[in-house]
Amino acid sequence: LSYGSSSPALSNRQRFPTFFRTHPSATLHNPTRVQLFKKWGWTKIATIQQTTEVFTSTLDDLDQRVKEAGLEITFRQSFFSDPAAPVRNLKRQDARIIVGLFYETEAxxxxxxxxxxxxxGKKYVWFLIGWYADNWFRIKDPAINCTEAEMAEAVEGHVTTEIVMLNPENTRSISNMTSQEFIEKLQKRLGKNPEETGGFQEAPLAYDAIWALALALNKTSQELVKKGLRLEDFNYNNKNITDEIYRALNSSAFEGVSGHVVFDASGSRMAWTLIEQLQGGVYKKIGYYDSTKDNLSWYNNDKWIGGSPPADYTKVITTFRFLSQKLFISVSVLASLGIVLAVVCLAFNIYNGHVRYIQNSQPYLNNMTAVGCTLALAAVFPLGLDGYHIGPGLFPFVCQARLWLLGLGFSLAYGSMFTKIWWVHTVFTKKDDKKDKRKARNPRGEGKIPGTKIPRGKFPGNSRGIHGLGGLLLGFEGLGFPLGSRCSFWDPIVLLGTWEFTKEEPKSDMDVSILPQLEHCSSTKMNTWLGIFYGFKGLLxxxxxxxxxxxxxxSTExxxxxxxxxxxxxxxxV
Incomplete structure (x- = not known):
């Protein structure tokens, strides 16, 4: 019979068939912890433990109970003597709700x-074992290099769970003493500060253990008399007397100074759990939990540094980045002015198409340039539309408008200019051997068009030829659009997702992380199409x-x- 053993391994009846204890198993803390996790809305738990059998088995039991409750232990750290690295790992893994299982010196x-x-601080909650001395963090320890003030700051607000070792009710026990009368008598016997006395908290359990043994022996004696035996006949080979003592202890049920004393099938004490929180350097009772009845008695006096229980992980708030409306309006106004200018130029070109000077500048190609500029400038409007203006359902149409307006506008505007410069280069840049032949046939340059090297009547730049060349080059330059059209059916460009940027800390003091995102048009093979189009346009x-x-x-007219x-x-x- 033990009053201070808490290892879950001692509940194994195959290994310890006749073991009893008035101190409950360490696993009795776990139902209370799970209940508190659920009460405060936490689902992600982290643990750090000292590498000993009692804490390992306790943590295994907690892991099982957490899973049954639909919660999760996300990080699990352990140490033998130096906790520095595991603590750093918890910080790196953004652990918030942490269960610590270790002895007082390691704490x-x-x-x-x-x-x-x-x-x-306000982002973290530590769960510790409650049987440390009340001033455990103020005790000078040569093994650490932190001051008392630093330790007090670090432990503020942590929660402890502890087996109820002293009956909170003022009722008389089987010894005719209340729990308070017992403590007063014990303090008089000790004659010193109870906090400095090892095992002081377990004293009621030890006292009740003696009463449990005495009551069991009395009951055993009565049963042995019926069989013609005596307690004095006991020896370790006498199974009959051993069985009688076992049955008597197993059926124990009385009121002790530590509360109601009763054992479960594994010989462990069944008791309430006391829940305390360190508030201002002093432990305050905030509730009790009866695991046998699943009853949580709450005082509603828990205090949090941030005013409320913290989140069990850093909540990521997704925010969309939208185009500046001032910038969008400014660019739209400029694009509108550009469109108006292009329309004016187009109208002027058409109206004065009969003028020789206009004819010599190839007005049809100029018209294409004006139309292309108009389309390209019009692409500013769908390019500036985002989630601030339209819903997700309209994005596929906006994406298609961006593609066709910008692409077709570039093809018409640049293609017409490319046609002109191609034609000039074809006509006026000849190979050296052709130049030599012309010089040999007409060494004095007679019969040439003034300002050129081209014979009269041989000018290849008639309107039909240049328009044919323009049509050919425009068709070649706009070759991507049949591809783009097919791409629209095979691999439609829609709003598939967002670009994510580096997480940002909020300006206000909030326990969140902001993840900026930017909506964009894309397709499953966007990189392939961009490579084809950029390569083709880049070569042109x-x-x-x-x-x-x-x-x-x-120089030519x-x-x-x-x-x-x-x-x-x-x-x-450029």
């Missing part, structure tokens, strides 16, 4: 490291820059704006 080491890692840009550079010194076109191509490339 001081743990909380010295807790202070160093700042693993305390490079070729256009080359042709513009090659024809920068050419047939296309009188090709130098301005070359400068425009440079600007587009």
């Amino acid at each position: 001081r080491k743990v909380f010295c490291e807790v202070y160093k890692e700042k693993l305390y 840009l490079l070729l256009g820059i080359f042709l513009a550079y090659e024809t920068k010194s050419v 047939k296309i009188n704006d090709h130098r301005a076109v070359g400068m425009a191509i440079y600007n587009v490339a």
Whole structure:
């Protein structure tokens, strides 16, 4: 019969068939802990334990009970003598609700490291064993390098669960003493501060253990008389007397100074659990829990540094980043002005199409440029639309509008300019062997068009030819759009997801982390399509820059704006 053993292993009847204890098993704390987890809405629990059998078996039992309750132990750390690394791991893993299982001397080491890692405060709750001395964190310990004030700061607000070792009710026990009368008599016998006396808290259990044994022996004596035996005949080989003592202890039920004394089938005491919280450096009772009846008696005097129980993990708040409305309006106004200018240019070009100077600049290609610029500028509006303006259902249409307006606008505007510069380069840049042949046939340059090297009547730049070339190049440059059309059916561009940015800390003092996200149009093979289109358009840009550079010194009246076109191509490339 023991009054201070709490190891769950002692409940094994196969290993310890005749063992009883008035101190409940350490696993009796676990139903209380689970009840508190559920009360405060926590589902993610972390643990740190000293590597001993009693704490390992207790934690295994807690793990099983937590799973049965639909909760989870997310992180599990252990140490033998130095808790520094496990505490750092808990900090790194963002543990918030932490159950600590270790002896008092190790508890001081743990909380010295807790202070160093700042693993305390309003974001954290520690659950400890309640049988430490009330001033355990104030005791000077050469094994730690933290001050008393630092230790007090680190342990503030932690919760303890402890077996009720002293009857909280003022009722008389079988010894005709109340629990308070027992404590008063004990303190007079001790003659010193009870907090400095080892085993003081377990004294009621020891007292009741003696009463349990005495009552069991009395009952055994009465039963042995009926069989013609005596207690004095007991020896360790006498199974009959042993069985009688076992039955008498197993059926014990009386009121002791520690409360109602009764044993379960494994010989462990069944008792209430006291729940306390360290408030202002002093332990305050905040409730009791009776696991046999699943009854939680709550005083509603629990206090939290942050005003309420903390979250069991860092809550991530997703926020969408939207385009600045001032920027969107400003750019939209500029794009609108650009569209108006393009329409004016288009109307001017059409109205004055009969003027020779306009005809020499290839007005049809100029019209294409104006229409392309209009479409490209119009793409500003769908590009600026996001979740601030429209719902998810409209995003597929907006994504398609972005693709077609910007792509088609670029093809028309750049394609028409590319046609002009291609034509000028084709006409005026000849190979050296052809130049030599022309010089040999007409060494004096007679019969040439003024300002050119082209014979009269041989000018290839008639409107039909250049328009045919323009149509051919535009069709070639816009080759991506049949592909884009098929892409729209095979791999439609829709709002598939968001881009996530680095998590940010909120400006206010909140226990959350902000995850900025940006909505975007995408498809399952977006990188493939972008690679094809960017590669194709990029080659045309490079070729256009080359042709513009090659024809920068050419002068002709047939296309009188090709130098301005070359400068425009440079600007587009930039």
